[in-house]
Amino acid sequence: MSDANRLSSYLDFLPAIYREPTGGARPDFLGRFLLAFEKVLSGLGDAQSPGLEEILEGIVDPASGNLKLAGVHRFFDPGPGRPDAERAPSEFLGWLSGWVALTLRGDWSDEERRRTLAGVVPAYRRRGTKEGLRQLLSAYTGMVAQSITISEFESPFWVGPIHNVWTPVGGDAALGGGPPHYFLVSALITAADAADLERKRGILHAIIDVEKPAHTYYDLHLQVPTMQIGVHSTIGLDTLLGDPVQAQ
Numbered sequence: 001m002s003d004a005n006r007l008s009s010y011l012d013f014l015p016a017i018y019r020e021p022t023g024g025a026r027p028d029f030l031g032r033f034l035l036a037f038e039k040v041l042s043g044l045g046d047a048q049s050p051g052l053e054e055i056l057e058g059i060v061d062p063a064s065g066n067l068k069l070a071g072v073h074r075f076f077d078p079g080p081g082r083p084d085a086e087r088a089p090s091e092f093l094g095w096l097s098g099w100v101a102l103t104l105r106g107d108w109s110d111e112e113r114r115r116t117l118a119g120v121v122p123a124y125r126r127r128g129t130k131e132g133l134r135q136l137l138s139a140y141t142g143m144v145a146q147s148i149t150i151s152e153f154e155s156p157f158w159v160g161p162i163h164n165v166w167t168p169v170g171g172d173a174a175l176g177g178g179p180p181h182y183f184l185v186s187a188l189i190t191a192a193d194a195a196d197l198e199r200k201r202g203i204l205h206a207i208i209d210v211e212k213p214a215h216t217y218y219d220l221h222l223q224v225p226t227m228q229i230g231v232h233s234t235i236g237l238d239t240l241l242g243d244p245v246q247a248q
Helices: 009-013 028-041 052-057 072-076 090-099 110-124 130-141 194-211
Strands: 067-069 148-151 182-188 217-223
Touching: 009 028, 028 052, 052 072, 072 090, 090 110, 110 130, 130 148, 130 182, 130 194, 182 194, 194 217
Parallel strands: 182 217
Antiparallel strands: 148 182
């Protein structure tokens, strides 16, 4: 039935006298009148304009059984990478971030906001540690945690294989260890161009400045990956054709 001819299902709950045709016509006026209340209270199965009951309980397509809109629990789930019908609306993210003491920057994309929100609570359990900082940076960048390394250079310089691993001079070797309270953050991130790389570098600096212990200082090294089979070559995630772009 088209929307123009649709009558409210609330008619079924009225006494029969209100559902009987009058003058040879269907009870169209009362059915259309009640349709406005049904749309607001119960909803009409439209995921774009749900009723109060549908907001709370969700919408399931009666024909296919597929979920069209999740219930009220979706408002508490940032749901990065999931369909909009299964996660909090974008306009709700600011309120949700207040629950976890996270300030959403205005230059974050919608997915960056969702990823960071989803990752901030697990990272808080290790706040002030290398692993906590790595988890939070991984949540923002969308890269796996192994793509982010945090080096403190506390070990002395070794020559030759240690535990069957060589220490190359000029690579990961430090003479006598590093300076106190210093660490280096190295990360692989995806960036569309140089401007996007600089934007993300500024954001990463801001995250590290907030999360690091106050007495420490650091350097940040970023690299945009290109395709390297077996290293990082996930199509649509971390694969770009061309020379890698580096920023110190």
